[in-house]
Amino acid sequence: MEAGSKIPLSHSLWSPNDTVKDAAESLGINLPEEAAKNLAMDVEYRIHEILETAIKFMRHSKRKLLMTTDINHALKVLNIEPLYGYDNSQPLVFKEALVGAGGQTLYYIDDNEVEFEKLINQELPKVPRQATFTAHWLAIEGVQPMVPQNPLPSEIKSLPPIIRGATSSMLGNDILTEDSKDSEGSKEKKVTEKESQVKPLVKHVLSKELKLYFDRVVELLISTDPEKDTMKNSALNSLKTDHGLHQLVPYFIQLVAEQITNQLRNIEILSTMLEVISALMGNSTIFLDPYVHALMPCVLTLLLAKRIGPSLKDLNDPETQSLFQQQLAVRQFAAILLDHIIRSYGSSYSTLRPRVTRTLLRALLDSSKPIGTHFGALLGLKIMGPEVIKLVLVGNLKVWWKSVVEDGTKTDFEKEILLKEILEILKTLEVQDDMEIDSEVSDELKEKLKDRLGDKLSEAILEQADAHEIVKGLFFGESAV
Structure with missing residues (x-):
């Protein structure tokens, strides 16, 4: 520059x-x-x-x-x-x-001339009204007050029944008719077919394709024919992956609830219904939040029911024990679905987790319940996390084992199942310490463990290879171990 x-x-x-x-x-x-x-x-x-x-x-x-x-x-x-x-x-x-000698063309805007006296003497425009609002009671406890803003009773009666909101009976007669003579004379009148039809206020219309799809899937799901297992798996896969099934969600949930209620002795049907719930929850295009209240009874029923599947009398028979393990597998599947529901929808429903916890604890402490209910309650409390295990389960284990298991009518096979599940739950509380050299549990902690859980459970814990880690998890934060 x-x-x-x-x-x-x-x-x-x-x-x-x-x-x-x-x-x-x-x-x-x-x-x-x-x-x-x-x-x-x-x-x-x-x-x-x-x-x-x-x-x-x-x-x-x-x-x-x-x-x-x-x-x-x-x-x-x-x-x-x-x-x-x-x-x-x-x-x-x-x-x-x-303009000019050459005749150059010039375009201009024609402004109207206004006389000043005429402008002064003409009337001023009206001032616009300011926007205002007022409030009045439309109805107080179902009674409409007599205020100018509300219509008069005579005006309301002059309106047709449909407009004024009068209810109608199934025969099409107006319940709120003013004159009783009209109701008596209505018997003599000929009512056309169109006038006698009562139509619902809200319609849920399904297309023919969705109806056909629903009927076909239901037929495969409730079928017990082994030859249709491949088609049943295809139907479950369709529920999990297909789009546009949201209108059928309430129908499938109603199907699951009915089958669980009526087929509580059929293990195969119960397992299929749990797979249906799992498929619906796995479908990313379905919004299940409004249906959680309907899914929870289905899952909790299979988790805490007194008896699912056929009645088993002698659990000492190996064949009977195999059938009993199938029943426990259904409860484990229900516990997995319960865990998924709480993790997915617990933030939307703040009372879901505490209500389920109270239900599980009530079922666990009930001495009249069979082993299946107690086993399901333990599975449910296990998925609730370490805080619920330490505060709810561990605090009641000593009394529960004494009053429900030992003093009850549980067989050795049943006690072994419950003890094994309790040990699996307590192992989730393990605290690993790489700096720990001595893996032995001190006498002081042994006495504290017996006081907390009782003799039988404490002995079973001390027999485990990772007993020291389990004890540390149980008393973590209470004292140095």
């Missing part, structure tokens, strides 16, 4: 030398160069601000042409008095004029 060149004071038309100083001189004001420069920069900033705001109004109006109304709106938003005399609500009228 040459040394003699001057840096322009402004890159717009607002040049201090050409515009601001000329305006000042026309008013008889002599502005210094620095003052003119600062004033020009401020005017330039204000114009940019007005234009940017006006362009926003133009874009929100879906236009590409900036109009004077946009400028006026921008001035109002910026708390600047708007311009007067510029209104494009009326179409502009252009007139033609010849």
Whole structure:
């Protein structure tokens, strides 16, 4: 850049030398160069601000042409008095004029001349009323108050029954009819078929394709034919992956509830219904939040029911024990689904976890319940996490084992199953310590363990290879171990 060149004071038309100083001189004001420069920069900033705001109004109006109304709106938003005399609500009228000796054409806007006296003497326009609002009681405890805003009782009775909200019986007779003679004479009137039809207020219309799909899937799900197992798996896979099944969700949930209620002795049907629930929860296109209240009874029933599957009398028989293990497998599947429901929808329903915990604890402490219910309650408490295990389960284990297991009618086979499950639950509380060298449990902790869980459970824990880690998990945070 040459040394003699001057840096322009402004890159717009607002040049201090050409515009601001000329305006000042026309008013008889002599502005210094620095003052003119600062004033020009401020005017330039204000114009940019007005234009940017006006362009926003133009874009929100879906236009590409900036109009004077946009400028006026921008001035109002910026708390600047708007311009007067510029209104494009009326179409502009252009007139033609010849200027100069050559007859150059000039177009101009024809402004109507208004006489000043006529403008002063004409009536002022009415002031627009300000927007106001008021409130009144539409009804108080079902009674409509007599206020001017509410219609009169005579006006309400004159309306047709459908409009005023009168209920109708299944025969189509209005219950709230004013004149009893009309009801007596209605027997003699001939009611057409169209008038006698009672239509529901809300319709749930399913397409023929969805009805056919639902019937076919239900037929496969409740079938016990081994030859249809492949097709049943295909139906479950369809529930898990197909789109557009949201309208059928309440029907499938109703199917699951009915089958669990009526087929509680059929292990195969119960397992299939749990697979249906799992498939619905695995479908990412289905919104199941509104149906959690309907799914929970189904899952808790298979987890805590007194007896699922056929009745088993002698559990010492190996064949009977195999059938009993199948029943326990159904409860384990139900526990897995319960864990998934609580993890997925526990944040949406804040009372879900505590209510389930109370239900599981109540079933565990009930001495009249069979081993299946107690086993399911242990499975349910296991998935609730370490805090529930330590606060709810461990605190009641000693009393529960003494009153329910030992003093009850449990066989050795049943006691072994419950003891094994309790050890699996307590192992989830293990605390690993790489710095620990001595893996033996001290006599002080042994006495504390017996006092907490009783003799039988403490002996079973001390027999485990990881007994020290289990004990550390049980008393973690209470004392140094």
